[in-house]
Amino acid sequence: MKSFEKPIQVTKAFLPPMEEYVECMTQIWESSWLTNQGPIHEQLRSRLKQYLKVPNITLFVNGHMALDVALKGLQLKGEIITTPFTFASTTHAITMNGLTPVFCDINEYDYTIDVDKIEALITDKTSAILPVHVYGNPCNVERLQEIATKHNLTLIYDAAHVFGVEYNGKPVCNYGDISMFSFHATKVFNTIEGGALVYKDSGLERTFDLYKNFGITGPETVEAIGVNAKMNEFSAAMGICNLKYVDMEIEKRRKLVNIYRQCLKNISGIKYLEDKPGVKHNYAYIPVLFDPHEFGLNRDEVCEKLKQYNVFTRKYFYPLVTEFECYKNNYNPSDTPVAEYVSHNVLTLPIYGSLSEDEVICICDIVKTLRK
């Protein structure tokens, strides 16, 4: 097997044609309005509202600060039930707001929160559930809403992975009270850095605008202890340009993921996920589980070997949040055994729209030759 001449990274940020971005930037030079709810920001806001079919949306400097402001704005207290199989951001946002994360295991079918294990974790201190639509797979949104309603809990989704994902014909961010998006460079839709909250209760708009701008309400009034989490005009301009191409990008990814599935099927020791019924996926990631006994190599060995062929994968999410230096003294990873297993055996393979079909076939051929 030959290795790739140039490294294949796990992802590649989407960029629009440069002329289009330059054209959008000329508006910034004409207005000298660089940030603080500028005209391009407002334009992006209304386009995203249409694209996501949501009643309310607030834009942020990044996804993490959006989540932070959601928790601050709602003034939640006590415990939040969440998943340890996520990016550091989800848990950090909870703990930095003085809340206690309570970790629920994930299910083995799509790696989202296991809805059958949530109720046992609810106490009189629980104030919210914060699940993650991992890899773009929607959580069991109906069951989660039932649990939240029954116990009077706020339901906030980390929707960083689900831009463009629909469930039962509508964008999945329409479920729950609030959904947080990340528009980071590595996500399916990017604004370089950026994020958003979408939400049902239009009364929250003022609260979020307040908290994302230092709690300032007027030239001489500061009402709340807020942060600086505003999206600037350059990021918004990138968003305007990229939004035109996002459906095309998702379609390219769909084709590539189907080639991956075709090539990887029948290799024993490899497990990948299929599309879920009723879901329009965005193919943000291609997670593959390697069973060390069946495949002959463990995940870490596969990752290392692939590097020798110039293929760079990612152990995403590894380590598990409960294994982080900053959390491990308070938690036991084996309390969430499915999350522990997946975290220790998963590898996400390269996926981005400009990856070629031949490159995907070649990556799969390399994986096949590794099997012992």
Ligand SMILES: *Cc1c(COP(=O)(O)O)cnc(C)c1O
């Ligand atoms: C990317 C990501 C975030 C954080 O988003 P930023 O825009 O990088 O702050 C949060 N949660 C998950 C699951 C993510 O993948």
